Amino acid sequence: MDIWIIRDGEKVGPIHDFEVRRKITDGELLATTPAWHEGLPAWKTLIEIDLFTREFELPTTPLKPETSSESELPAPPQLPTRTYYGRRFWARWFDLSLYSGVWWIAMWAAGQNIEAALLNPWVMVFQYVPWFILESLLLHRFGTTLGKWLLGLEVINTDGSRLSISASGHRSLRVLSTGIGFGWSLLSPFCQALSWFMAKRLGTTTWDRAGGHQVTASPLHPLRVISLIVLFFGAIQLQVIVISPSLFQIAGKSYPFLKSEYEKNPPWHLPKRY
DSSP, X not given: OEEEEEETTEEEEEEEHHHHHHHHHTTSSOTTOEEEOTTOSSOEEGGGSHHHHTXXXXXXXXXXXXXXXXXXXXXXXXXXXOOOHHHHHHHHHHHHHHHHHHHHHHHHHTTOOHHHHHHOHHHHHHTTHHHHHHHHHHHHXXXXXXXXXXXXXXXXXXXXXXXXXXXXXXXXXXXXXXXXXXXXXXXXXXXXXXXXXXXXXXXSOHHHHHHTEEEEEOOOOHHHHHHHHHHHHHHHHHHHHHHHHHHHHHHHHHOHHHHHHHHHSOOOOOOOOO
């Protein structure tokens, strides 16, 4: 549990309760130190809080608080806003999957060699760059993207204003590089795990913390959620239709038995343009 305390007239926190216990044991905090946690109506001394009462020997005389009067204590700290990490995760990967599906269909329609594109590391690393340029424009103009809109999310500054084009661009760049690792299959899972860990530790994502942004959420709308699920599935199918034949060809070159299986039972796919 997160605890706030007052030391030398300054509000300090949040501090985890086990750290408070350690400071009590080390003599850094007194029984009369004012403290507060979520659920308390006002500041109390540490000895009056059930979490820490057993850390002290009950005195036989009334305790004199460290501050002159309760009225001089500052208001309890404002609790962190909800982060909606689940909604944000699915909104992010819906947008990326929809973009990726359209991107691969466009590559096929333009007659590009899909197998060569899959084997080109530069293509695979930078394929999401156009999307994040578009995303920065959408966040600047509307404060949301299709995925975020379907899940009732909006990205704004902490004062409630929309992001400037520069701020939205920097935010999208941070997400692209540190949030999803450019979508590279070897780096993306690590970046996502690290981002989740840092977000839990900091109370917000690193890109929103750096830019001074916040993500607000409105109640979920059933029709929007259903639309997201249907479009999400469709976007994934588009990628499978275009990419799977080339993936089988690539795998067949390394594993001939897969190639023979592919020739016997080829997967459904679009006609080749190369």
